[in-house]
Amino acid sequence: MPQIIEFPARHYVGIRATVTMTTFGVVADRLGEIFAWLAERGAPPAGGPFFRYFVIDMKGDLRVEGGVPVATPVEGEGDIFAATLPAGRYVTETHAGHPDQLIDATAALLAWAESQGLRFDMTREPDGEHWGSRLEIYHTNPEEQPDMNKWETELQFRLA
Structure with a gap:
């Protein structure tokens, strides 16, 4: 069952790309x-990696970031930048299973929010849905659990 949780602003470092569903590896990889970049600087991650979606057009382009949270701000370098996830109320749900099932898990979360009369920090534009903060956070380390069917992924979508 989804929950609504208030999150503070959260620091992270990441990379940005415009991809399609078939070229998503450009970010994920x-x-x-x-x-490794964080380890070289002695800055430990403060949680699992995530994907942040800014613009979503499932049949076209996706503007996304791949990020890793950090406890304190770290200065970016090159195409690795430092940023902050916005504070606010988020609808959150944890999906247990293969990442390929996230489309269905996301649809269920969106349907639940609509049934509750909730509005997301999102606008519809000609090039797709523009999100203020929509996250997929990966809590499972693939080196420790190679079976993707046992992965846990948390969805966090900020409310308007």
């Missing part, structure tokens, strides 16, 4: 690079 660089998460390891971000972890």
